[in-house]
Amino acid sequence: MGQVKRKELDYERLVLVYSDELFRYSLWLCRDKSMAEDLVQETCLRAWKSLDKLKENSSSKAWLMTILRNEHARQYARYRPEMVDLDLDLVSLKDTDNDTSSEAFALKMALNELADEYKEPLLLQVICGLSCEEIGRVCNITKGAAMTRLFRAKKKLRDVLQAEEG
Amino acid sequence: MKCENVEFEYIAAPDELSIEAKTHIESCAVCQRMVNQQVHFNKKLTDVLNQPVPNNLRHASREYVQRNKVINWSFPKASLALAASVLLAVGLVRVNLVNDASGFSVDRLVVEHFEHDGARSMKASHVIAPTQLTQLAHSFGVQVNLANAVSFAERCPIGDSYGLHMVYQFKGQPVTVIYMPDIQLTTTLPFHYSGLHGWVKPLEKGSIAVIADSDIDLPSEEYAENAVEWI
Numbered sequence: 001m002g003q004v005k006r007k008e009l010d011y012e013r014l015v016l017v018y019s020d021e022l023f024r025y026s027l028w029l030c031r032d033k034s035m036a037e038d039l040v041q042e043t044c045l046r047a048w049k050s051l052d053k054l055k056e057n058s059s060s061k062a063w064l065m066t067i068l069r070n071e072h073a074r075q076y077a078r079y080r081p082e083m084v085d086l087d088l089d090l091v092s093l094k095d096t097d098n099d100t101s102s103e104a105f106a107l108k109m110a111l112n113e114l115a116d117e118y119k120e121p122l123l124l125q126v127i128c129g130l131s132c133e134e135i136g137r138v139c140n141i142t143k144g145a146a147m148t149r150l151f152r153a154k155k156k157l158r159d160v161l162q163a164e165e166g
Numbered sequence: 167m168k169c170e171n172v173e174f175e176y177i178a179a180p181d182e183l184s185i186e187a188k189t190h191i192e193s194c195a196v197c198q199r200m201v202n203q204q205v206h207f208n209k210k211l212t213d214v215l216n217q218p219v220p221n222n223l224r225h226a227s228r229e230y231v232q233r234n235k236v237i238n239w240s241f242p243k244a245s246l247a248l249a250a251s252v253l254l255a256v257g258l259v260r261v262n263l264v265n266d267a268s269g270f271s272v273d274r275l276v277v278e279h280f281e282h283d284g285a286r287s288m289k290a291s292h293v294i295a296p297t298q299l300t301q302l303a304h305s306f307g308v309q310v311n312l313a314n315a316v317s318f319a320e321r322c323p324i325g326d327s328y329g330l331h332m333v334y335q336f337k338g339q340p341v342t343v344i345y346m347p348d349i350q351l352t353t354t355l356p357f358h359y360s361g362l363h364g365w366v367k368p369l370e371k372g373s374i375a376v377i378a379d380s381d382i383d384l385p386s387e388e389y390a391e392n393a394v395e396w397i
Contacts (some may be wrong), residue, residue: 012228015224015227015228019219019223019227020223023219023223024215024216024217024219024317026219028215028217033220036338037220037223037226040223040227041226041227041230041231042230044227044230045230045231045234045235048231048235049235071327086292087348088226091243103210104210104213107210107211107214107312108214111214111215116173123215124177126208126212126215127216128213131181131182132178132179132182144366145176147174147178147179148178148179150177150179151177152175152209153301154178154211155177157203157207157211158177158203158207161207161210
């Protein structure tokens with residue numbers, strides 16, 4: 001099999017398997033569906049261009065998420081202040097059909113208010129299924145720090161949910 | 167191990183619990199209550215975070231990369247015949263992704279399908295008996311109008327339901343056609359993947375997928391509408 005063909009198949013497989021996770025992670029970072037799609041596309045392009053740097057299949061998901069996270073920081077972070085008022089519209093109940101309860105709405109609001117340093121590990125774990133070790137690598141923190149941030153993020157969200165239920 | 171340490175481990179990473187924590191939970195009523203509460207919370211959190219994914223995400227991403235990459239991909243000239251059944255799965259499953267109620271990761275289903283199935287449907291070199299095709303089609307409540315050019319027909323699992331999978335000789339080349347009575351779409355979904363191309367089109371009842379090697383001409387969408395007829 002030719003080198004280009006091999007690269008093509010490796011790439012297609014990678015993106016095929018993980019594109020849902022890429023989009024969902026992207027959506028919660030961008031808080032806008034079309035921006036999230038653009039970010040996934042740019043991530044795919046960058047993944048294609050640097051596929052040779054991916055050595056182990058086992059780390060491929062974390063590798064893709066790192067590309068997406070870096071690309072988000074590079075391209076989109078500077079626009080965030082303009083998006084603050086739109087948060088609830090952009091990832092709002094009307095855009096989802098997976099859960100329309102008041103608990104879900106409260107959770108979404110709390111998620112939007114979480115600081116990035118807590119939200120990112122949470123997204124990487126719940127959406128992408130990364131281990132604490134992998135989250136640490138993606139976010140440039142230790143495994144212990146990743147666990148601490150996950151613990152605090154979930155505690156905060158759980159308190160919100162309990163208040164809503166109670 | 168102390169309860170507070172177990173709580174920390176469980177809340178932070180429930181799938182990565184240490185043996186000590188697992189053992190502690192088995193014998194501690196307080197921690198078992200905490201686990202029960204956390205299971206409910208984790209379920210809620212997962213439901214909220216897992217937003218629906220746009221139908222055409224992969225297609226759009228692929229097109230974007232095609233337009234912008236530096237190195238040209240040369241799609242295989244040779245027929246990717248063995249893919250035909252599989253091929254179909256790409257488009258199919260993608261649709262199924264959105265509609266499949268099982269919650270299964272259809273991405274994984276496609277890949278597994280790719281690796282474990284595919285060649286068989288393309289091996290048949292002769293047209294199957296009309297009565298055999300008729301009998302099978304009737305089990306789906308349809309009549310197939312593909313004018314004695316079907317070399318393979320089988321009922322195959324598609325997500326949570328079944329589809330009528332056929333290989334059709336179009337202009338002397340094998341094209342896979344799958345009728346899926348239980349998979350609904352609102353618009354036609356094109357796709358292009360690893361040297362394969364095709365589309366999935368909504369029908370009055372369910373949808374139909376057509377897929378083939380990217381070098382092979384596809385029948386028109388109008389053709390698909392006429393391919394099956396409800397009894």
